[in-house]
Amino acid sequence: MKKKSIAIDMDGVLADTEVQYLNYYEQQFGTRLTKEIFHNVAEAEALPDGSIYKFLFTPGFFRTIPVMDGAVDAVKTLQQDYDIYIVSAAMEFPLSLFEKKEWLEEHFPFIQWNNIIFCGNKSIIDTDYMIDDYCKNLDFCKGKPILFSAGHNASITHHVRVNNWKEVETLFAEERSLARQ
Amino acid sequence: MKKKSIAIDMDGVLADTEVQYLNYYEQQFGTRLTKEIFHNVAEAEALPDGSIYKFLFTPGFFRTIPVMDGAVDAVKTLQQDYDIYIVSAAMEFPLSLFEKKEWLEEHFPFIQWNNIIFCGNKSIIDTDYMIDDYCKNLDFCKGKPILFSAGHNASITHHVRVNNWKEVETLFAEERSLARQ
Structure with missing residues (x-):
């Protein structure tokens, strides 16, 4: 499957x-x-x-951005059961493109290059889930939106929210358990 | 609409x-x-x-790649009636990312940065049409595939083929005419 x-x-x-x-x-x-x-x-x-x-x-x-706490282990775990795509709205800062690619190679070497997408906006991205900190990406996404907490989105209430990567793992453990029922 | x-x-x-x-x-x-x-x-x-x-x-x-004959005018024309996204499988050559962004800015300045996507593969791209020279991108695309002729794809027969940008313009003129009927 x-x-x-x-x-x-x-x-x-x-x-x-x-x-x-x-x-x-x-x-x-x-x-x-x-x-x-x-x-x-x-x-x-x-x-x-x-x-x-x-x-x-x-x-x-x-x-040189620090990795978010728990992200590496959580993404490794998710990769066992899901196709993981890293989708970054990088195009506004073209100098960042190479830096972001290198950053991913350093911290997430288990993500293959063909699963990386740098885009301007995410409106034509079609995945089953999207984890993002911005409503501009989540509000119109084709899959299930998951809002990752950040200061700027503290007042948003219309998406499922996760506060950290532990909560992402818990949420997807529930999704898998539901899928098996 | x-x-x-x-x-x-x-x-x-x-x-x-x-x-x-x-x-x-x-x-x-x-x-x-x-x-x-x-x-x-x-x-x-x-x-x-x-x-x-x-x-x-x-x-x-x-x-420094030369622009394909007729591409600039054709894309400008298409942009009047369609949302144009430039989708390039650039991730295999990370040094190319910045060059490709600059190339687009030089030759296609009318394409906004938020309509540019650099990816590894195109499997999660969802548009109504995809113009590409590779079956690996077209065979599984979610929209209508259009094969742009290149030496390497000369024997492919299972996609609508266009040989140049004039033929792209003609094809989309027909699509628009059908849509109006």
Whole structure:
């Protein structure tokens, strides 16, 4: 039987972008802010002086983002039962394309190159599930949308929410158990 | 009414990869071969000594491929009635990602970044039409497959075939005319 497919986002889902923003901000301004600063604020406006956009266009930013806690083990587990596609809206930052590919090779070497998609928007992606931190991707996705918690999406209530990769594993354990019934 | 969508391949469809192979071969070996050498041969084996693979991994190769005759005007025309997505299997050659993005910006500046997709394989791409020179992409595509002629696909008979961009325009003029009836 053909495995079901899951599209998994990179920034804010596999990659802990918020921590990377805080790292860059501390490096530049000497102040360590906390993740609360992202709560219920549009991502691009969470830090003062347009810092977020400056960081996003800084070479090396995407290459060195810390991996989200638990992501590697969870994706490895999911890969046993699902076709995993990494789908990243990378096209706005063309310099990031190569960095993102290298980042995936370093941290997720078990993801084959033919399962990686870099796109502008995700409207023509057709998988059975999509894990993402943005409604712009989830609201119109063709499969089952799963919202990965991030500061900017704290008030969203119309999607199934997972707060971390442990919860992703639990959710898919339930999906598999339902499928067997 | 939502426009129908077309996924358009780059290499061998928007970009005249065969001419670029011949250009590189001539530069390196001083002999100008003709397009007939690609006829009914696997693309990677069309030139002697593994030259094709060497060229594909040479920085600058993808950035300087000539545009396929008539592609720019045809895509501009199609864009009036269809959502155009450029879908390129670029992930095997990660160095090509940035070159391909720049190439598109130079030759197809009217294609927005959010309509560009670089992927490994195209199995999760869902558009109403797909124009491609490879059966591996067309055989399982979710929309209507359209085979763009290339030497390597000369013997394929199980897809609607177009030999050039004029024929693409004619085909879609017929599609639009049928849709109006």
